[in-house]
Amino acid sequence: MDTKISCSQNNIYISEKLVQSQIDYKYRDKIVIFSKKFPLNLSHENGFIKINLNLNFGSNISEDRSIEILINESIQFNEMIEDVNELYNISIQAIEHKIIIDITQKHKGILKFDDIINQPNIKKRYLLRKMINNNPLYYTEQMYLNNCLDISEIVDLICNNSMKTQDWKLLIEYKDDNDNSLINELSVSEIYNKYQDDFKKANVLINHSKNILRFDEIKNILTDYIIFNEEYFELKLNHYDANHKLYIVKREREANPFNYKSYIIKEMDDITLSIKVPYNELLVDWAKNGDNIDILFGTNLNTAQFIEISENSKIPKNYILLSNNFDGKFYLNGRKALSIYIKKKTKKVSEHATKVAVLGTCFSRNAFNTSDYFNPEYKALTECVYTQFHSTIESLISDINAPKELLDTYRDDNEFKHINTDLTKSFFEELNESGAEYIIIDLYPDATLNQLTLENDSVITYNYLIKENVNLGRYVKGWGDEKFSNEESFISRWLNNLNIFMDKLTQIIPEHKIILNRGRLSKYYYEDNDVKQFGTIHLINRNNYYWELLDNLFIQHYPKVNVVDITDKPYKSDKNYPFGFSYSHYESDYYKTFYSEIIKILYKNKLDIG
Numbered sequence: 001m002d003t004k005i006s007c008s009q010n011n012i013y014i015s016e017k018l019v020q021s022q023i024d025y026k027y028r029d030k031i032v033i034f035s036k037k038f039p040l041n042l043s044h045e046n047g048f049i050k051i052n053l054n055l056n057f058g059s060n061i062s063e064d065r066s067i068e069i070l071i072n073e074s075i076q077f078n079e080m081i082e083d084v085n086e087l088y089n090i091s092i093q094a095i096e097h098k099i100i101i102d103i104t105q106k107h108k109g110i111l112k113f114d115d116i117i118n119q120p121n122i123k124k125r126y127l128l129r130k131m132i133n134n135n136p137l138y139y140t141e142q143m144y145l146n147n148c149l150d151i152s153e154i155v156d157l158i159c160n161n162s163m164k165t166q167d168w169k170l171l172i173e174y175k176d177d178n179d180n181s182l183i184n185e186l187s188v189s190e191i192y193n194k195y196q197d198d199f200k201k202a203n204v205l206i207n208h209s210k211n212i213l214r215f216d217e218i219k220n221i222l223t224d225y226i227i228f229n230e231e232y233f234e235l236k237l238n239h240y241d242a243n244h245k246l247y248i249v250k251r252e253r254e255a256n257p258f259n260y261k262s263y264i265i266k267e268m269d270d271i272t273l274s275i276k277v278p279y280n281e282l283l284v285d286w287a288k289n290g291d292n293i294d295i296l297f298g299t300n301l302n303t304a305q306f307i308e309i310s311e312n313s314k315i316p317k318n319y320i321l322l323s324n325n326f327d328g329k330f331y332l333n334g335r336k337a338l339s340i341y342i343k344k345k346t347k348k349v350s351e352h353a354t355k356v357a358v359l360g361t362c363f364s365r366n367a368f369n370t371s372d373y374f375n376p377e378y379k380a381l382t383e384c385v386y387t388q389f390h391s392t393i394e395s396l397i398s399d400i401n402a403p404k405e406l407l408d409t410y411r412d413d414n415e416f417k418h419i420n421t422d423l424t425k426s427f428f429e430e431l432n433e434s435g436a437e438y439i440i441i442d443l444y445p446d447a448t449l450n451q452l453t454l455e456n457d458s459v460i461t462y463n464y465l466i467k468e469n470v471n472l473g474r475y476v477k478g479w480g481d482e483k484f485s486n487e488e489s490f491i492s493r494w495l496n497n498l499n500i501f502m503d504k505l506t507q508i509i510p511e512h513k514i515i516l517n518r519g520r521l522s523k524y525y526y527e528d529n530d531v532k533q534f535g536t537i538h539l540i541n542r543n544n545y546y547w548e549l550l551d552n553l554f555i556q557h558y559p560k561v562n563v564v565d566i567t568d569k570p571y572k573s574d575k576n577y578p579f580g581f582s583y584s585h586y587e588s589d590y591y592k593t594f595y596s597e598i599i600k601i602l603y604k605n606k607l608d609i610g
Contacts, residue, residue: 012051018071028066038473059178069099086176131167138542140487162215220308236274250284289344306337357386360442363519386434390463400458442517447547450480511560518565525573
């Protein structure tokens with residue numbers, strides 16, 4: 001064997017002269033999507049390092065992976081291996097001073113039905129995904145079909161699990177005898193064209209260019225009787241039905257606006273056969289400037305119809321009082337139905353200093369930084385006495401510490417303090433000792449990061465602080481892949497963990513001194529005097545969808561917490577950010593505005609008016 005790198009009999013041979021005494025390699029991660037990391041099984045043979053491809057990549061592969069091995073020479077090598085894994089190809093390339101091993105799906109893109117693999121050793125299942133956006137990776141729920149491609153089952157699942165408008169994708173899952181698996185998106189044009197009468201009858205349409213099935217059932221119901229009083233509005237419909245109710249719903253800000261999560265219900269008066277709605281009951285959970293409220297009528301929220309008023313009815317031109325903080329204005333929306341626009345009032349407030357802690361990420365902590373980019377005078381008003389970075393709520397409340405052997409691998413890390421807190425579950429003890437009067441929380445980790453279940457059942461956060469450890473897989477038995485596959489299950493588990501977390505937290509800091517930062521990932525950035533959109537917009541939209549959902553649930557269950565929400569400000573990411581360019585790093589004014597909002601909350605609490 002006279003070459004410095006070669007492939008033979010499904011083995012890679014790398015000359016020991018190309019590497020240091022210990023081979024240096026790492027997994028290459030996508031943005032905020034961390035690979036499942038297992039140590040490579042290596043051996044030495046006649047002056048070469050041997051990587052057995054069957055042993056390392058022949059089984060238990062469920063995603064694309066990329067591994068980078070550093071070498072001390074710039075050589076050329078390029079080879080594709082296709083017979084190690086039924087579902088994945090393996091390519092080996094030498095680029096400059098690196099060897100790149102890429103494990104990628106054999107079948108990518110949108111598959112036509114003729115492309116479906118039919119092999120006895122490969123099992124397949126069909127599934128539907130309820131989409132956040134057009135990228136098949138980002139969805140709120142997935143449902144497996146029981147009967148292959150049964151059109152009745154597909155239509156029933158879509159109709160029974162959609163609200164107003166909802167996009168769906170059809171996919172196929174493959175799994176071979178070696179526990180390799182992958183999911184491909186299927187072309188819906190063929191099945192839709194064949195059964196279009198069944199789809200159209202159920203209000204299921206198709207967007208060929210986006211390859212989506214869309215449930216679309218927005219309908220209006222007419223009312224001839226509606227009165228707008230100074231303190232309430234009252235309406236009566238032409239056809240009385242005791243089972244009908246009025247739904248006051250807030251449009252969602254992320255993804256599908258009609259995927260209503262926040263609403264209140266008003267019953268019909270049996271005597272007057274009308275429904276009266278006081279204006280001070282219109283606000284649904286957390287509201288902000290620019291929100292919109294829709295008014296619907298029906299037996300349930302999924303089938304309720306928008307209310308259209310007759311030409312004889314006059315809606316008020318002036319704003320109405322909704323609360324001490326908000327006004328509202330009735331208007332006719334694009335469907336000619338009744339909606340309400342929310343406008344925030346402006347109040348004059350001042351500042352006051354106090355001690356604060358931060359649990360979250362740079363969305364919150366970097367406002368407490370004295371550089372000119374952030375808030376150079378913040379120490380004159382506040383003292384940040386404690387910080388915990390990139391930990392999920394479930395990780396912090398876990399009763400089981402991570403193994404000491406795993407913790408020891410990070411002892412020389414610059415971020416060991418934060419890693420130690422997450423792995424040893426010492427957050428509440430450290431927070432109590434800090435003397436913090438307030439705590440600022442952002443739910444970025446809960447909305448975006450997976451949690452790892454270790455072999456000893458400890459739960460830790462899979463964040464950027466620990467992700468580079470190639471030996472991590474030795475301690476992991478669950479990588480948290482299921483987190484975003486079932487929204488209902490995810491939310492149920494998260495709420496249970498939130499209640500445990502808040503029970504412990506409020507023993508240290510009272511609820512009204514907890515501040516929730518409704519941060520969001522930036523969709524745009526500045527470059528060369530221009531505004532550009534991030535290429536990862538689908539991932540951003542998915543993460544923002546879950547962040548919005550978790551924030552709303554937090555506020556619904558703990559309404560005494562204070563909230564900072566500056567998502568209506570047009571802030572964008574900036575390539576001049578001191579700690580690197582990212583959709584998590586905003587322009588300077590974001591941090592100044594955020595800090596100002598914090599000071600307002602602290603001052604109002606000092607005066608007992610907030």
